Amino acid sequence: MNSDHVTPPMHPPMGLFTDYYELTMAQAYHHENMNDTAVFELFFREMPRERNYIVAAGLEDVLRFLESWRIDDEEIDFLRDQAHFSPEFLGHLGAMRFTGNVYAMPEGTPALPREPLIQVEAPIQEAQLLETFILNQVHFQSVVASKAARVTAAADGRTVVDFGSRRAHGIDGAMKAARASYLAGAAGTSNAAAGMAFGIPLFGTMAHSYVEAHDREECAFREFAALYPDSTLLVDTYDTLEGVRSVINLRRRHGEAFSFRAIRLDSGNLGALACESRSLLDAAGLNDVRIFVSGGLDEHRIAELLSQKAPVDGFGVGTSLVVSDDAPSLDMAYKITSYAGKPRLKLSEDKATLPGRKQVFRSRKDGRMTGDEIGLHDEPPRQRLPLLVKVMENGRRTMPATTLDQARHHARNEIASLPDAMRSLETAGNSCPAATSNALDRLQKVTRQRAAAGGA
């Protein structure tokens, strides 16, 4: 092991953020003079049991990466040492840029199984090399956005804040989980870097350690409130209701000089404690002090608290949101569907794909989605909304980048337009599979026969 590898670098060599086989395949294509246009489509095979729809996310990261993608000299040197690559191919690889077209569902669009979220139409070597990055970003961000849509739906208009950075999977995981949560309806994040990078509103209260570092709990409350009159005081370090009584007494003693906006409960029976805290606060005339809760929350816990009429004004949601604990992955793939103008598919058991470049047509009635049909890209829309939009041509964006707030607005509208059953937290039988068009079915039949006869 080389001494360079003693400590992990802060910034990975992004030109090589790809599976090694993409590189060996790229050289094989190059060697065979194969670089015709391929179409690759990114989709997921099955709806997770606990979801009715998936919120597409991650496109902005993909487009930004495609615009600047290159394999730099240091990365080429590393590949040279691997002994699999010819100097001629490495020269070719170092000069490669993304020159293709991209069609995609805008971020925030609800998607169904088998529907392409992103379609890459490019020389096959480029399209192949970019598989790993595209999947990595769209898969993860869509996983979190879909969970966030459920959590915010459960909160029914109340504030939801991403508290998950400490349990997210790595730095990029925390940053993008904050972004995906906000995209799908969260009010903000606790992660200051995500606030700075993405313009997401920041939320912060106080931690138990702050209370513990003071010799008495009420000293901690007094000092914090003196500095931050809009603060949220964490009352459960030792005994929740004693904590509430303590802030009430401080208010009585100091009046306006002891101002705070909310209390936070982070342990115990949150529903019962919220009720008792509310009563104590109201009896003290502190009716405008809000109650914020956190600690092991997910959409089901939130729905349960609200069904019990727990007087909760906001929720801090961490782990379950950022790792999407009940569905931390999707069976998402990026598959070739056409090469050199010919439709392609695979027949592997349980993993067969739909051939040809496609489009997704969404039908609506009175502003509500009634169903999706997956068809070929050149079928007429017939009053239906085509979900895939051209976002990149010859390696350049076809339109200005979408801001996160625009994407969030789109997500809110699109989710609102889903049938009530799909928007429900209940999942049994509440999703709505996409149909396939007759033209796509015919193409699939013909392509399958050809493939089964020994090749594409």
Place this chain on the structure above:
Amino acid sequence: MNSDHVTPPMHPPMGLFTDYYELTMAQAYHHENMNDTAVFELFFREMPRERNYIVAAGLEDVLRFLESWRIDDEEIDFLRDQAHFSPEFLGHLGAMRFTGNVYAMPEGTPALPREPLIQVEAPIQEAQLLETFILNQVHFQSVVASKAARVTAAADGRTVVDFGSRRAHGIDGAMKAARASYLAGAAGTSNAAAGMAFGIPLFGTMAHSYVEAHDREECAFREFAALYPDSTLLVDTYDTLEGVRSVINLRRRHGEAFSFRAIRLDSGNLGALACESRSLLDAAGLNDVRIFVSGGLDEHRIAELLSQKAPVDGFGVGTSLVVSDDAPSLDMAYKITSYAGKPRLKLSEDKATLPGRKQVFRSRKDGRMTGDEIGLHDEPPRQRLPLLVKVMENGRRTMPATTLDQARHHARNEIASLPDAMRSLETAGNSCPAATSNALDRLQKVTRQRAAAGGA
């Protein structure tokens, strides 16, 4: 929304990779002239149901971050705009560096609930601000290393390769999952960037898209094998056994001119297909061609295949490994246990902590672990191994950084020294909770009484 936020940056502002409340608390401490030495300990509360031990990982990233941590001018400017911070505090914050001591279990050490994996002893403002980063890295990397230890144990000496980058949670998630998997026993990764950054051996075969891009499957095999005589040919794109027959026929026709090292099966009944493929290969005299399998594998699938005597030589494991699907998070926390020389704890229901700076003593007999005791840091080890080692003093490492291969070697030895029950894939009753020492119990009792009486 500011136009800077149109597209996500590639490199997050790492100085602010912290929860916003750490910053508001830091200012409160500063305002109160509180910056005495605090001890914070990182531990997890409960063993996940599907684990018998957790493999500590992520320390190298933590130490590297602590060595270079600062909040830069641009980040300070961002904070200035948030209206919570005084110019005086922002000046103080911009000058802050990590000056504390760190004690930690070396990466690769198996850990139990309540045991500190990392102990930070530093001025409270520094220790507090670094919470989010330390938890983020150690939590996630330990989650994946622990899953990898089970997957490699199931493979029982056969090759396991991380194939998960496309389903990992983000870029850092993919990079560190590759590293954590290798640390805990995987033979390598498919991620070229992780190979370059960490010196992890790279593995790659071919994808279905390569086969599909060719008009006939056997053309794809012939071209690939001609370029890479050590290749692994993917045989299941259309029909697995037809694929195997095809490579055998190519070998018959072309002899040594058609060389390959292995076949890969990625769909269908992997056990049955591996047996049939082995028979076909052996009958053709290709006894040294290896069989590599992938597709939805985890430790249970691998153990099942091997218990059926499936002739499999290696496993590509993706999603279940890198998201640790059966335990994607741990209930891990970073809690203050001492401030200004006084032990601290919280009493919150189900979340009470152990006070004081601690040590973990591991007992062994005949080279096998017999049990752990959590005690106070200054208790005599009495023939037991203290697991927490001083790795940083006054913000500088006390010893050269550990290489990944050294950490991997340590993990192998430490896991091998666990009792057989703990190393088993079965988890019911097979773990072994750590005891607490009498001295710690006494300290806890006294500190609890003081806290219950209204403060630390």
